[in-house]
Structure formats: C-alpha cells, structure tokens
Amino acid sequence: MNPSLKAKATIKFFVLATALSASPMLLAEGNPTFEKVCSSCHTGGFKGWVTGAPNIHKKEEWSSYLDRDSVERMKEIVLKGAEDHKVKGGCSTCSNGSILNAVDYIISEVR
C-alpha cells in the first residue's frame, strides 16, 4: 500500500472506531442506573406507552408531575414505591444512592 492510502485507511479506522465507541460513551454520560433500569419505561417506546410513564425526552410530559410533586416527593415515590410506581423501578439490587442519582438525572433533563 502506498503511504497516502495507508494514511487514509488509518483515518477510516479511527472514524469507525470513534463512531462505534460513541454510543456507550453517551450512555456513560447519562446515568448508568437510568439507562439500566428506568430507560425501559421512561424513554417512550412500547413499554413507555403501555405503562404511561413520562418520557425523559419530552419535557411537557413531566410538567404535571413537576407541578404536583416536589423532587423530594418523587425520590420517595421511586425509592419506596407507590400505587403506580414499582419500588426502585423494579431494581431491588440498586443502591438507594444510585436510585436518587437517577431521579436527579431525570429532573436535570426535564426541567
């Protein structure tokens, strides 16, 4: 291979590698507990539709919750569960801290 072709191939490789690694990096920038536990219901999609869970990508779906409940109350609902919310979103092995961080993450996205 001549040097310039080799350079092009190397650049292609890096572009591809960056593209492939970008999605896990984005997830890591979000919130690991949110991605693992909460995202199944709280990012729209089929389960979001079935359960009626507010979508993190749609601020308007959160406004009535934000009007009704303080962040403290939301944390209590998610940690301890409520009529229409599973305890810790169903993740019994999640630490309280990771759940609270996931709520903070949602609030920071939807406010």
Ligand code: HEC
């Ligand atoms: C099985 C689906 C499901 C999962 C998983 C889930 N949620 Fe929810 N969540 C809901 C639904 C449905 C509502 C709306 C409940 C209602 O209408 O009062 C909700 C509401 C909420 C609210 C607003 C509560 C209120 O009434 O003010 C918060 C905050 C929240 N979820 C956080 C989380 C977090 C954090 C996680 C992950 C640890 C999580 N949820 C996982 C279904 C889910």
